Amino acid sequence: xxxxxxRGGMEPRPFSDILLEGLAPDGGLTIPVTLPTVSADQxxxxxxxxxxxxxxxxxxxFITDIPAQxxxxxVNAAYSRDVFDDDSIVPLKPLNQGMTxxxxxxxxxxxxxxxxxxxxxxxxxxxxxxxxxxxxxxxxTSGDTGxxxxxxxxxxxxxxxxxxxxxxxxxxxxxxxMYSLQDENIHNLAIDGVFDDCxxxxxxxxxxxxxxxxxxxxxxxxxxxxxxxxxIVYYFWGWLRATSRPGQxxxxxxxxxxxxxxxxxxxxxxMKLPVRRLVLATNENNVLEEFFRTGVYRPRSxxxxxxxxxxxxxxxxxxxxxxxxFDLLDQDTRRVSETWAALATHxxxxxxHLQPLFESRYGFVAGTSxxxxxxxxxxxxxxxxxxxxxxxTADGVKVAAQYVEAGVPMLVLETALPAKFxxxxxxxxxxxxxxxxxLRDLAERPQRVTNLACDAELVRQYIAQHAxx
Ligand SMILES: *Cc1c(COP(=O)(O)O)cnc(C)c1O
Numbered sequence: 016x017x018x019x020x021x022r023g024g025m026e027p028r029p030f031s032d033i034l035l036e037g038l039a040p041d042g043g044l045t046i047p048v049t050l051p052t053v054s055a056d057q058x059x060x061x062x063x064x065x066x067x068x069x070x071x072x073x074x075x076x077f078i079t080d081i082p083a084q085x086x087x088x089x090v091n092a093a094y095s096r097d098v099f100d101d102d103s104i105v106p107l108k109p110l111n112q113g114m115t116x117x118x119x120x121x122x123x124x125x126x127x128x129x130x131x132x133x134x135x136x137x138x139x140x141x142x143x144x145x146x147x148x149x150x151x152x153x154x155x156t157s158g159d160t161g162x163x164x165x166x167x168x169x170x171x172x173x174x175x176x177x178x179x180x181x182x183x184x185x186x187x188x189x190x191x192x193m194y195s196l197q198d199e200n201i202h203n204l205a206i207d208g209v210f211d212d213c214x215x216x217x218x219x220x221x222x223x224x225x226x227x228x229x230x231x232x233x234x235x236x237x238x239x240x241x242x243x244x245x246x247i248v249y250y251f252w253g254w255l256r257a258t259s260r261p262g263q264x265x266x267x268x269x270x271x272x273x274x275x276x277x278x279x280x281x282x283x284x285x286m287k288l289p290v291r292r293l294v295l296a297t298n299e300n301n302v303l304e305e306f307f308r309t310g311v312y313r314p315r316s317x318x319x320x321x322x323x324x325x326x327x328x329x330x331x332x333x334x335x336x337x338x339x340x341f342d343l344l345d346q347d348t349r350r351v352s353e354t355w356a357a358l359a360t361h362x363x364x365x366x367x368h369l370q371p372l373f374e375s376r377y378g379f380v381a382g383t384s385x386x387x388x389x390x391x392x393x394x395x396x397x398x399x400x401x402x403x404x405x406x407x408t409a410d411g412v413k414v415a416a417q418y419v420e421a422g423v424p425m426l427v428l429e430t431a432l433p434a435k436f437x438x439x440x441x442x443x444x445x446x447x448x449x450x451x452x453x454l455r456d457l458a459e460r461p462q463r464v465t466n467l468a469c470d471a472e473l474v475r476q477y478i479a480q481h482a483x484x
Contacts, residue, residue, distance in 0.1 A: 020046075033240055050286060116426075129163050131246050133166075150233040166196070175482055183205075207469050230478060264423055265423060265425070269294065271303055272297075273330055274303060294381070311365050389406045393444060404429065405430070405448075
């Protein structure tokens with residue numbers, strides 16, 4: 016299995032070569048040269064498998080340059096009962112109105128990003144060790160991604176993490192989650208500024224190519240192919256658990272921001288998993304819903320991006336979207352390059368002539384929710400089923416409800432647990448969201464964080480002193 020770029024300017028390379036890179040050298044995103052497909056017989060043979068066994072079967076289709084036994088060991092370590100708080104790793108829970116939750120948030124940070132990050136942590140360490148290399152991960156976070164990366168990379172050989180967060184702007188729960196990590200290779204840097212200031216410092220340091228090369232700076236952002244590959248697994252898992260016969264269709268509803276999660280669903284469907292619809296749910300930041308409704312992709316500015324009660328979906332542009340448009344444009348790398356050149360010039364692009372295909376060929380439909388929709392949905396689901404859902408998952412449930420069809424299971428991806436967003440839960444149902452037993456003493460744990468003024472030079476000095484080299 017080899018990988019090339021959506022824009023055509025990269026010689027095919029194996030998985031381990033693209034693992035540690037961000038963008039492809041031509042500015043595009045890496046994708047398989049040929050997507051594997053899975054036959055109905057093969058799918059049936061996977062029914063008895065546990066989650067890690069299934070993950071191994073799916074990931075080996077994409078990772079052919081790591082010996083099979085080693086890959087199996089990595090997958091077993093990533094998806095173990097020590098890491099995930101459920102015997103099945105990904106439980107399914109029936110909801111109201113014919114919907115079912117796909118429980119992707121049983122990992123250490125209570126959000127679906129653990130599903131991909133835990134595998135990423137294992138495979139990073141493996142490849143770095145094999146190549147006798149080291150890497151210093153530099154990132155900025157407003158909450159979920161940074162903590163998922165820290166929990167996946169804590170204690171790993173040859174890896175240090177420098178995670179910038181805006182001082183005093185995360186929830187107490189999110190702060191405690193990140194800052195209570197005592198591992199020496201994890202560095203929490205609380206910056207006296209907002210998230211965009213943190214992001215600017217990261218861009219400035221990563222843009223200094225001498226500094227970047229000297230300290231081997233890397234990133235674990237949502238365009239990383241290993242994360243997408245690991246996410247494909249749970250679409251297969253959801254289908255296997257929700258169906259009982261070959262070819263039976265299911266639909267998936269996905270709370271979306273950067274288009275990483277639902278891209279994995281699209282790829283699973285292209286691999287011939289029997290998926291009827293992919294229901295894309297956004298909040299008030301509806302860049303993607305607008306695209307699927309009109310065919311026009313119009314990213315927003317930071318000022319036009321709303322701060323909502325499903326904050327992990329507050330995006331202005333969808334960083335993984337190019338991989339879907341690549342398929343939409345019949346994998347024509349020249350047209351993808353032209354489309355992104357038009358985006359750079361005009362701030363938007365128009366594929367409205369292809370809009371009829373979005374649903375008929377690719378199964379995509381989309382919808383949005385407001386804060387009031389999420390609060391109402393959390394309350395209704397709780398009253399009708401006794402299950403509490405978080406505001407992101409509520410975005411998914413609200414939009415999914417419009418697309419439920421008799422005889423087609425509707426799996427809504429649970430992207431976070433309600434404990435992470437206690438104030439919205441309180442507003443909706445007037446009770447405190449239950450905190451998993453292993454986190455009840457979180458607030459009392461000692462915290463380890465370095466406060467820094469909003470100055471890239473200070474971060475540069477800190478990295479120079481603490482980097483693994
Ligand atoms: C990251 C995140 C999302 C959005 O996922 P994308 O892959 O960016 O579309 C949704 N919900 C939660 C809780 C998240 O952390």
